[in-house]
Amino acid sequence: MSPEALELELARLHPAAFGWAIACCPGDRAAAEDALQASYLKILDGRARFAGRASFRTWLFAVVRNTAAELRRRAAWRRLLPLAALGDPPDGRPDAATVLARADGTRRLVAALATLPRRQREVLHLVFYQDLTITEAADVAGVSLGTARTHYERGKAALRKLLKEDRK
Amino acid sequence: MTERNDADLRDRFHVLRREDAATAPRFDATLAAARARAAAPARRRARWLAVATVLVAGVALVLLVMRPDRRGRTIGLASVRWNGPTDFLLVLPGDELLRTVPNVGRMRPSILPGLPGAGFTTTDSDRRTP
Numbered sequence: 581m582s583p584e585a586l587e588l589e590l591a592r593l594h595p596a597a598f599g600w601a602i603a604c605c606p607g608d609r610a611a612a613e614d615a616l617q618a619s620y621l622k623i624l625d626g627r628a629r630f631a632g633r634a635s636f637r638t639w640l641f642a643v644v645r646n647t648a649a650e651l652r653r654r655a656a657w658r659r660l661l662p663l664a665a666l667g668d669p670p671d672g673r674p675d676a677a678t679v680l681a682r683a684d685g686t687r688r689l690v691a692a693l694a695t696l697p698r699r700q701r702e703v704l705h706l707v708f709y710q711d712l713t714i715t716e717a718a719d720v721a722g723v724s725l726g727t728a729r730t731h732y733e734r735g736k737a738a739l740r741k742l743l744k745e746d747r748k
Numbered sequence: 749m750t751e752r753n754d755a756d757l758r759d760r761f762h763v764l765r766r767e768d769a770a771t772a773p774r775f776d777a778t779l780a781a782a783r784a785r786a787a788a789p790a791r792r793r794a795r796w797l798a799v800a801t802v803l804v805a806g807v808a809l810v811l812l813v814m815r816p817d818r819r820g821r822t823i824g825l826a827s828v829r830w831n832g833p834t835d836f837l838l839v840l841p842g843d844e845l846l847r848t849v850p851n852v853g854r855m856r857p858s859i860l861p862g863l864p865g866a867g868f869t870t871t872d873s874d875r876r877t878p
Contacts, residue, residue: 587779594775599768613773617782625786686764708761739757 581630589636590620596710600641603705604648606694611655615648622647634719638712641720645702692742700735703728 581589590597598616605611619640622628628643630636693701699721706717718728840846 590779591775594778595769595772598772598778599765602768613778613781617778617785620779621782621786624782683763683767685760686767689760689764704757705761708758709765736754736757743760 583624586623586630590623590640593637593640596637597640597644599709600705601644601648603702603709604645605652606690606701611648611651615644615651618651619644619647635716637710638716638719641706641710642722645720645722688743688746692739692746695742696735696738697731699723699727699731700738703731704735704739707732 597619598612601612601616601619602609605615619628622643623630623640630639633639634642693704696704702721703714703717706712706720707714712720714728714732715725717732718725721728721731723731
């Protein structure tokens, strides 16, 4: 893939990739933007190469997911070291602008999702938000199809329960 | 587990998607920020180097302070005796005989005056003669 073609594909998938980055860094929009920028950089300077084994979108989401995990690990290490105050550590809560921009129903959905285990949250996001199949979601999350299916079913049941409790 | 419920969840997620898309940063801006980020790794590296230097210097200082004081300790050289592992080779068999003069078989008459045969002198060679 030429750099121009790569840029075009990234531009086309940018809104979806941003949504996925937010799902990978819940409650921290700045971290999501960081992860997205670092992912684009990896792709454009060739550190992450698209081999064509999956669809471009699935591959991009996997890159974003891995990059977000890398940044999370690095941030955790940085918090242990001196000079940690040089960066603003995320407090895990969504920033005020994001909260205000969200409708009430969406806010409840985001709050419920935040209480789910990471894998369940990821699989639900990929299936319902990104409209991927469970097989594609398994590819992105780096788990087997069976595991993805289990996360999907359990996550769906837990989310429904949380939303129902919230409505009461 | 019904289709209707799944559709409800899907609708909720789609609303979330629309809201995220409305607040998403522009692709050009994200790409420009990514490129700016690539141009400034040296500064980040320098910061990490500074952190590492501070840590290493701290550890070295702590080790230096905790080290037992060697300056106050003196070694009495007079009390030190070192034996080499091959010293035993210097000891020859019969070394004692070579270093001392044996004094056996000679009787001096002055110390035994009353005994019979006083004044008689014998030597080793005499005694060994049958």
